[in-house]
Amino acid sequence: MLDEKKRKITVDIYGQQYTIVGEESSSHIRIVASMVDDKMREISAMNPSLDTAKLAVLTAVNTVHDYMKLKEQINQLELELLKKRD
């Protein structure tokens, strides 16, 4: 295993700069940041009156919802794999 190194990357999300600290590659962090930026712009286009804080909270809500859907998909796949083992 390689030594885990904390990286510090500055990204731009919805016109604001953020310093992200993590062990992931800078390209991974940039992809994550651009996904958040895209989602915020998408939600903002549908709700132009929202301020940045509310917009960001709703973006987080949206993402947690997608996360939970993936979790369900994983449970199903694991169940399918278990069945194959029988």
Added chain:
Amino acid sequence: MLDEKKRKITVDIYGQQYTIVGEESSSHIRIVASMVDDKMREISAMNPSLDTAKLAVLTAVNTVHDYMKLKEQINQLELELLKKRD
């Protein structure tokens, strides 16, 4: 299939009320909201100087990162399932 009905649920996230519109059950929406609330409080505890907008953006970043990890897990499970079919 049942008729899909849009639900309107008001939830409290980080001391602010949000009206969420969706086709999910109200219990699902409440769980998602409380996960966002928890994550915001967790990040806030580590970075007490962040304002709500930045806190929410970092919460979204965090969740998108977790989402991508699940995506990788799904790819691996699907690959495993494909192998079982051989």
